[in-house]
Amino acid sequence: MTFPEGFLWGGAVAANQLEGAWDVDGKGPSVSDMCTNGTHTSPKRITTTIEPDTLYPSHEAIDFYHHYEEDIALFAEMGFKAFRTSINWTRIFPTGEEAEPNEKGLEFYDRVFDCCKKYGIEPLVTISHYEMPYALVEKYNGWAGRECIELFEKYCKVIFERYKDKVKYWLTFNEINCGLMNIGAITAISTVQGYSGSVLDCEVSDQVRFQALHHQFVASARVIRYAHQNYPEFLMGNMIAFITTYPYTCNPDDMIEAQKKMQMNNWFCSDVHVRGEYPYYAQRYWDEHGVKIQMEPGDLEDLAEGTIDFYTFSYYMSNCTSTDPKLQGTSGNLVDGVKNPYLPASDWGWQIDPKGLRWTLNEIYSRYQIPMMVVENGLGAKDVVEADGSIHDSYRIDYLRQHIHEMGEAIKDGVDLIGYMPWGCIDLVSASTGEMAKRYGFIYVNKFDDGTGDLSRQKKDSFEWYKKVIATNGEDLD
Ligand code: BGP
Numbered sequence: 001m002t003f004p005e006g007f008l009w010g011g012a013v014a015a016n017q018l019e020g021a022w023d024v025d026g027k028g029p030s031v032s033d034m035c036t037n038g039t040h041t042s043p044k045r046i047t048t049t050i051e052p053d054t055l056y057p058s059h060e061a062i063d064f065y066h067h068y069e070e071d072i073a074l075f076a077e078m079g080f081k082a083f084r085t086s087i088n089w090t091r092i093f094p095t096g097e098e099a100e101p102n103e104k105g106l107e108f109y110d111r112v113f114d115c116c117k118k119y120g121i122e123p124l125v126t127i128s129h130y131e132m133p134y135a136l137v138e139k140y141n142g143w144a145g146r147e148c149i150e151l152f153e154k155y156c157k158v159i160f161e162r163y164k165d166k167v168k169y170w171l172t173f174n175e176i177n178c179g180l181m182n183i184g185a186i187t188a189i190s191t192v193q194g195y196s197g198s199v200l201d202c203e204v205s206d207q208v209r210f211q212a213l214h215h216q217f218v219a220s221a222r223v224i225r226y227a228h229q230n231y232p233e234f235l236m237g238n239m240i241a242f243i244t245t246y247p248y249t250c251n252p253d254d255m256i257e258a259q260k261k262m263q264m265n266n267w268f269c270s271d272v273h274v275r276g277e278y279p280y281y282a283q284r285y286w287d288e289h290g291v292k293i294q295m296e297p298g299d300l301e302d303l304a305e306g307t308i309d310f311y312t313f314s315y316y317m318s319n320c321t322s323t324d325p326k327l328q329g330t331s332g333n334l335v336d337g338v339k340n341p342y343l344p345a346s347d348w349g350w351q352i353d354p355k356g357l358r359w360t361l362n363e364i365y366s367r368y369q370i371p372m373m374v375v376e377n378g379l380g381a382k383d384v385v386e387a388d389g390s391i392h393d394s395y396r397i398d399y400l401r402q403h404i405h406e407m408g409e410a411i412k413d414g415v416d417l418i419g420y421m422p423w424g425c426i427d428l429v430s431a432s433t434g435e436m437a438k439r440y441g442f443i444y445v446n447k448f449d450d451g452t453g454d455l456s457r458q459k460k461d462s463f464e465w466y467k468k469v470i471a472t473n474g475e476d477l478d
Helices: 065-079 103-118 134-140 147-163 176-180 206-230 252-275 283-287 299-305 355-366 396-411 461-471
Strands: 008-012 082-085 122-128 167-175 235-237 245-247 309-313 316-321 330-331 335-336 372-376 417-420 443-445 456-458
Touching: 008 065, 008 122, 008 372, 065 103, 065 456, 065 461, 103 147, 122 147, 134 147, 147 206, 167 206, 176 206, 176 252, 206 252, 235 417, 245 252, 245 355, 252 283, 252 309, 252 316, 252 355, 309 355, 309 443, 316 417, 355 372, 355 396, 396 417, 396 461
Parallel strands: 008 082, 008 417, 082 122, 122 167, 167 235, 245 316, 309 372, 316 335, 372 417
Antiparallel strands: 330 335, 443 456
16 A cells, blocks of 8 residues: 555645635634635735625635535545644634634534544644734734734634644644745735735735744744643644745756745745744845844744644645746746746646656655645636536546655655645635636535525535545555
8 A cells, every 4th residue: 555544635625715604603804805806817806895896705605604514524425534624713703802702603613623523534724724814904914913923822722722622633824935925915924904906916025024924933833832732632733835946947047046946935934833943044035135033032932842743735836947037937826937848737827747746745855854744736627517417527637646646656755644635625715816716626516706606516526536546545546
């Protein structure tokens, strides 16, 4: 057997992209709830107030809030061993600053985790996945405000205590490194106080981005230390959007450029999480970009004492980089790069690179040697529902098959990979564009970009295929 016994096969989602019920049972608005829909070519917007007659896709999403039992039953039917979801901070603390948590919000996640337990599915919980309370954006400019550290600690202490018997695996911040990338100013660090406009155009300085990240690092480390001290059975992880970057040519200038991109886009955050200190190459970058991080006494000790137990990341694509300014750009959602002539791309321009996953797993493992999980991977594609209701998504099966095969190769290489949770195991709202048309699921949801749809669920061909993959522990990928 290539995949180890007990390998965590499952799927991943995020609260803000599927729950809906954005103002139900005391929930407050999050930064995601202020984002309109958009498309690949016309970017979604963030607004400072809720505009009438404007569609905000997270408000209903796929209404997992009221369909979770049906959905988790379908995951169980596929044989999921694990399910990655997130907690909406604003269900627990609607503005982030209440003295007491919102009981109704806590009860919802009790129901979700109990339902997982009923089927023997292990929850993997992202504590913060693009849904900071919007009130904290208005008041503190999101994570630029140091106040958020303590508010986050308060939130974590509540959910740790409440779910200590139901959840063992925790990730602090989703794709924390996106705070250094354009749209991440909104999604990851939420430093967009007073900003209304395209999510791709908001300009946030390096100074603000690194300061916000510093606050997140300290917050993450403090809650990890707290969890280790109080809940020794918990396993605490990070989450990185891994943008594998190749040099476009063997020109040494391209090599250096690629190394720099790998450092600042991918390694910088996880070096802090795994090693408990800022990496050696950071200072030069900060000096050259006018960044001076304000730290308080104790911050560096906090970082050192709150290191992670396992490493998780999302992997969708790879990029090339070049020092030649004339080369053609590639549209990923996070960083621009140069088109790789050896790779095809999805309809959204994301370059498909299964072997890059094997390469990436080896790179991460050689650096850290701790257990790893791939907690997002998948193909966003348009699906067609046939007259008889069937959905033949062979393109999605091909994508997943190739990536799973390469994970198997990486395991044979010797990496310690313990789980795989492909993204959007049920169709949900796209994080980058707000679309429903960009579908990832094994389960189709009757919901469309204009907000219409009866929300019914339908199995795609990939549903039966993934079920077989899990049943054979990754041996049968045909
Ligand atoms: C990651 C996010 C997810 C998810 C995924 C796919 O960056 O963590 O929230 O949405 O990308 O991206 P998209 O929805 O833009 O296709």
